[in-house]
Amino acid sequence: MSSMNMVQALNSAMDVMLTRDPDVLIFGEDVGYFGGVFRCTAGLQAKHGRRRVFDAPIAEGGIVAAAVGMGAYGLRPVVEIQFADYILPAFDQLVSEASRLRYRSGGEFTAPITVRSPCGGGIHGGQTHSQSPEALFTHISGLKTVMPSNPYDAKGLLIAAIEDNDPVIFLEPKRLYNGPFDGYHDRPLQPWAAHPAGEVPDDYYRIELGKAAIARAGEAVTVLTYGTMLHVSLAAVAECGIDAEVIDLRTLFPLDIETISASIRKTGRCVIVHEASRTSGFGAELGQSVQEQCFFHLEAPILRVTGWDTPYPHAQEWQYFPGPKRVVHALKRVMED
Amino acid sequence: MSSMNMVQALNSAMDVMLTRDPDVLIFGEDVGYFGGVFRCTAGLQAKHGRRRVFDAPIAEGGIVAAAVGMGAYGLRPVVEIQFADYILPAFDQLVSEASRLRYRSGGEFTAPITVRSPCGGGIHGGQTHSQSPEALFTHISGLKTVMPSNPYDAKGLLIAAIEDNDPVIFLEPKRLYNGPFDGYHDRPLQPWAAHPAGEVPDDYYRIELGKAAIARAGEAVTVLTYGTMLHVSLAAVAECGIDAEVIDLRTLFPLDIETISASIRKTGRCVIVHEASRTSGFGAELGQSVQEQCFFHLEAPILRVTGWDTPYPHAQEWQYFPGPKRVVHALKRVMED
Amino acid sequence: MKTMLDLHVPEPPARPGEAPDFSAMQVPPAGVVPRPDIDAPASDLRELPFELIRVLDDEGRACGEWNPQLPADTLRRGLRAMLLTRTFDERMVRLQRQGKTSFYIKSTGEEAIGVAQALALNRDDMCFTSYRQQGLLVAREWPLVDLICQIFNNRKDRLKGRQLPILYSVREAGYFSMSGNVGSRFPHAVGWAMASAYKHDTKIASAWIGDGTTAEGDFHYALTFASVYRAPVILNVVNNQWAISTFQGIAGGNEAPFASRAIGYGLPGLRVDGNDFLAVHAATRWAAERARRNGGATLIELFTYRAAAHSTSDDPTKYRPQDEASAWPLGDPIERLKQHLIVLGEWSEAQHTALQAELEAEVQAAVKEAEQYGTLHSEDSDPQTMFEDVFESVPPHLQLQLEELRSIGS
Amino acid sequence: MKTMLDLHVPEPPARPGEAPDFSAMQVPPAGVVPRPDIDAPASDLRELPFELIRVLDDEGRACGEWNPQLPADTLRRGLRAMLLTRTFDERMVRLQRQGKTSFYIKSTGEEAIGVAQALALNRDDMCFTSYRQQGLLVAREWPLVDLICQIFNNRKDRLKGRQLPILYSVREAGYFSMSGNVGSRFPHAVGWAMASAYKHDTKIASAWIGDGTTAEGDFHYALTFASVYRAPVILNVVNNQWAISTFQGIAGGNEAPFASRAIGYGLPGLRVDGNDFLAVHAATRWAAERARRNGGATLIELFTYRAAAHSTSDDPTKYRPQDEASAWPLGDPIERLKQHLIVLGEWSEAQHTALQAELEAEVQAAVKEAEQYGTLHSEDSDPQTMFEDVFESVPPHLQLQLEELRSIGS
Numbered sequence A, B: 001m002s003s004m005n006m007v008q009a010l011n012s013a014m015d016v017m018l019t020r021d022p023d024v025l026i027f028g029e030d031v032g033y034f035g036g037v038f039r040c041t042a043g044l045q046a047k048h049g050r051r052r053v054f055d056a057p058i059a060e061g062g063i064v065a066a067a068v069g070m071g072a073y074g075l076r077p078v079v080e081i082q083f084a085d086y087i088l089p090a091f092d093q094l095v096s097e098a099s100r101l102r103y104r105s106g107g108e109f110t111a112p113i114t115v116r117s118p119c120g121g122g123i124h125g126g127q128t129h130s131q132s133p134e135a136l137f138t139h140i141s142g143l144k145t146v147m148p149s150n151p152y153d154a155k156g157l158l159i160a161a162i163e164d165n166d167p168v169i170f171l172e173p174k175r176l177y178n179g180p181f182d183g184y185h186d187r188p189l190q191p192w193a194a195h196p197a198g199e200v201p202d203d204y205y206r207i208e209l210g211k212a213a214i215a216r217a218g219e220a221v222t223v224l225t226y227g228t229m230l231h232v233s234l235a236a237v238a239e240c241g242i243d244a245e246v247i248d249l250r251t252l253f254p255l256d257i258e259t260i261s262a263s264i265r266k267t268g269r270c271v272i273v274h275e276a277s278r279t280s281g282f283g284a285e286l287g288q289s290v291q292e293q294c295f296f297h298l299e300a301p302i303l304r305v306t307g308w309d310t311p312y313p314h315a316q317e318w319q320y321f322p323g324p325k326r327v328v329h330a331l332k333r334v335m336e337d
Numbered sequence C, D: 001m002k003t004m005l006d007l008h009v010p011e012p013p014a015r016p017g018e019a020p021d022f023s024a025m026q027v028p029p030a031g032v033v034p035r036p037d038i039d040a041p042a043s044d045l046r047e048l049p050f051e052l053i054r055v056l057d058d059e060g061r062a063c064g065e066w067n068p069q070l071p072a073d074t075l076r077r078g079l080r081a082m083l084l085t086r087t088f089d090e091r092m093v094r095l096q097r098q099g100k101t102s103f104y105i106k107s108t109g110e111e112a113i114g115v116a117q118a119l120a121l122n123r124d125d126m127c128f129t130s131y132r133q134q135g136l137l138v139a140r141e142w143p144l145v146d147l148i149c150q151i152f153n154n155r156k157d158r159l160k161g162r163q164l165p166i167l168y169s170v171r172e173a174g175y176f177s178m179s180g181n182v183g184s185r186f187p188h189a190v191g192w193a194m195a196s197a198y199k200h201d202t203k204i205a206s207a208w209i210g211d212g213t214t215a216e217g218d219f220h221y222a223l224t225f226a227s228v229y230r231a232p233v234i235l236n237v238v239n240n241q242w243a244i245s246t247f248q249g250i251a252g253g254n255e256a257p258f259a260s261r262a263i264g265y266g267l268p269g270l271r272v273d274g275n276d277f278l279a280v281h282a283a284t285r286w287a288a289e290r291a292r293r294n295g296g297a298t299l300i301e302l303f304t305y306r307a308a309a310h311s312t313s314d315d316p317t318k319y320r321p322q323d324e325a326s327a328w329p330l331g332d333p334i335e336r337l338k339q340h341l342i343v344l345g346e347w348s349e350a351q352h353t354a355l356q357a358e359l360e361a362e363v364q365a366a367v368k369e370a371e372q373y374g375t376l377h378s379e380d381s382d383p384q385t386m387f388e389d390v391f392e393s394v395p396p397h398l399q400l401q402l403e404e405l406r407s408i409g410s
Ligand SMILES: Cc1ncc(C[n+]2csc(CCOP(=O)(O)OP(=O)(O)O)c2C)c(N)n1
Pocket: B029, B058, B082, B086, B089, C130, C132, C180, C181, C182, C209, C210, C211, C212, C213, C214, C238, C240, C242, C243, C244, C306, C310
């Protein structure tokens, strides 16, 4: 066990997998000698060699395409896209190729690739270093989408993603790299060292994809959330004193609908919180699914607290970012009905 | 007035706009001399000249990028992407550039472009000539998304899209090009000539973006649908005799939530029908929005009838395609509760 | 005084109703292009993309340094595979017209490409093709029955009816899974080749893309990655002059030969008479040997003509002169190899006629067998296959959807 | 015996702790490259991308055919704009360190590019830049106050606080809206130029992309469309040797010069000493005149060195030798132009020192003024601006979201 922040936990996951499996290799923009702009691959090239951890051209489409080709050969590439905003040039390769190679070839070829990418805002990144594109991937049959909320989960989920025989989009909320951010940008940041999930085993372990975690048990209302918004939601719950059950989805697809339904059957109320913009965000699928499964248990409308339907602005970041106030407001509103 | 199928109506819209506005120009793969693989631009090069209607390299990203640059200059380009499946290489240009050029430049530059593309299945196109990617666009702030269901609307909406000062994704259900397909692939096709919406004015007219149409008024349940599925839904309603109100969304974004809400407040029940795969499809947003707006009016869960969460297979096309049987089943189920 | 700017939109030399016009095309004599050493640095090879490597002359003789000196048996094998490919294509189009399948694409006039390249590569070199290299599978002697089962989407279709006809996947024969999207597999070949190099393997990759499709970003990704990591891969551009209705000038072919794209990436670029079996074989062999010696990638432009319609959905008389194919200056690849074998005294008209009949019978027999397993829609497919292989195992939500389909129908 | 394949991963000549090593770099003397006629066909120009166009020699004299023969006033204007750009950059970084803004990017060592190119173009030619051509706006004399207001995201920021600092948009000064995504505006320049040609206008476009970013699909789209439609556009690759921590070999620069990418598209490719004000001006003027005469596009590689960190978020000592910038063989663009002016007798050290002081005061005054309108987070921005300009008018759902924000807060 070591105390790790999320960057270190991710680094440890890759280190463990490079050591265990000679077919694992890592590439992406600036991930080699330098170790990545967020340092997630720091030291890995020095330890495992340039053949296994190397820089790639600035061509996200090419990076994913090369990974698909390597996957078809039999390797298990892990690629980094420097910001989730820059996955889009690779979108066709992910959707038209990676996601359906197994299907269309009747299982002859597969793409066991992992695409890691930092997502989300709260770091003054402006429009193109802040986006949360997860909903797009969840609409694509054949992709799995993961977003951890703490170092312990990050390592276990990343190992599971690398070992998965299907393509996994692994989104890392960059606002959580250094600490469990609760949405209060004007208060001092808590480090992961002070958080139980900052204790991370040094060795191999997995957290199965497709399983949500109950971050806080409660009876009054269910909060469905993931990534940075988990911590914002917990802060909001602490603040308003409502006995909410807060579910950290961890894997968005495949969705752990059983854990979700069980909770909502119990509470009868639901608030969904995500940072991505609202319309056709993943909250839409969550809300509609919950409603399909639990209609007769619902006592109030399912509410969404999300980013606004605008690009992610720079100066107005904290007006865009869904903070505890908005979550508290939604919790109170669903409790009124 | 002339009797037109949807191809002819679209062609007429472009012809009208080329004639009215010297800043309108058209390009795309095979749209020039040949007139497009679905013939939507047939005759337009001969009439308006090669400068205004021309072939483009097979580079969807380049096509959209060039259109954005032209838009920034002050033109009003209309581009065709040969199949909606092939919009994905242009996805970054649409999301990172076209959709937010106005926003990020404080209104200095705009991208008044129209991206036309045939979508949907039912023509034995297999995995890559059948997809319905509309949900992806509706998640992107700054894009409008339109899908007509008949020749009359197609022409009026396309003219409105071309005149719109923001980027519009204009999806054409290719299964409707020649007739109002009702989902019965084993019965003879009805031509548009036999349908009232096949009567189309020869001149200029617009149908405002953002307005749904009530395709069939009813009291028992609301069906929310668009494109090919409008006709499938109407067939299903006719078959089961349930007095459904069938709403043809026409524009997906901005969504005509008022027309939708008014209907659901009346019926208390809702079925959503689309051809795209289910998870995070546009039905998710529709369902969640309806639930947010009309929770206390709902008497039964909102159900979705959609394509399955798999790629669009070739031989199993009619098992994938959501047909009248599935719509009837959903209608009956919501009426049971 | 300022010049008024004007937009240039290129047009092909001839349209329907006009006479075919290849007058702008330079056809150098066979045998004149020198064959550089396999280890020559790419910077010494910058003139090659502007040449046209040809071995067979008009009389059917093999000339010059690029003559691959193939044994007559290999030549006959090539001739047989090309003829079988053409026979197969013809037959499949007829079956499509009969409604036994929905779609087909012929490779008429381009058979030397798939066939000669298959013979110049090893069987375990992985091929990332476009939809017009069926000759590769034929030359690798993959059972025609298997291909027809895919085309019929019948119960022996290894791709389980999921794919449009001809979008084969044959891992065993080194043939990578195809897709309807053009171009998107081109960079996979580079990734695959990088993996082979990473594993200290000896297998190389080869990829094919059409002249029109060179405009996609995937083409550029492939060249960039191949150049940077010196991947053991052959990157082929099949310049058959047309991309559906669009002539190669709309992809930039009027401004410079596609082979010359190699220069900017520091790769050798070879421009080859694609209807010349020997030239195609020799260029491919050169690039393959170079790749196998860690010399990295080569870009090969195969200069040819799409003699057939784009696909069964296309009618080329709508956009090019009807007789353009017969005016094509580089002739027909089968005729040219046949003539060469006859000149060598290794073949005769009588043998050719007999071979043609034999191959027709072979195709006929394969069709017969495949038909026993069904044709498109001759029987209902099992809905279960639709939900399998989306993921390694069928997840719960797909299991539910399958049950929904089973109980309700569609 | 078979060779074992191996994966090649290029590495720069030196890393931290090692001595800078530019020994592989060829620096030809100034004045030796001939200047072709503006109407020369691109096919006659295929050697140019392998040369290095230089005008200023080591003594500060202008040599050879590419000497643009600029009047001393223009040279002084250029010197002033370069020096102002550098002074501005230095000051902005200090303001960032003070927390008055979140981010900044310097162009140190690359000032000749934005400045000389601005002077070689017309003011209404539209520029589609990367984030390191601020010299363009300075040379076009756009008010510094306006730039600082954007950097501060204050109430006079014309971009309404929505953009990261330095992602300017200045339509009036022919400066297209920037974005954080690299490369995606490069093909817009081609579309804009096509529009200009379509409208029989006389304005041309110019675009800039980094060496690293040439790997994106957008680079290829731009070259393809520019080639096919002969768009009146200048496509510049700024090869400053680094892309954040990644050296130019990872973009293919070790295999062939970026300028040589032009060849495969049939475009002229010029490789230019990017730290030589006169060479940059002359090459740009050549390409601009060619474009204005309907001669189509030119690719220009500007060979330079990123002397500064990538951005205020970067620390280059982590990945390259600390003293690499000072070892750069092509010197500093400001020093070189200054020396040239002195050699011409048109400038002196005293004048230079005075100019430096004047420019510092100018920047200082601009900062002062801008600060009156606020700095990042010095005051709350109006939430309304967040919801405007998503569409031409604010649609109902955004009106509701604005009201939500107003009533609840965030
Ligand atoms: C990404 C994508 N865009 C467009 C298409 C439609 N399309 C299919 S084939 C084709 C022409 C390809 O021409 P070329 O690359 O020259 O190959 P050829 O058919 O001549 O062999 C086009 C545009 C497609 N399949 N995929």
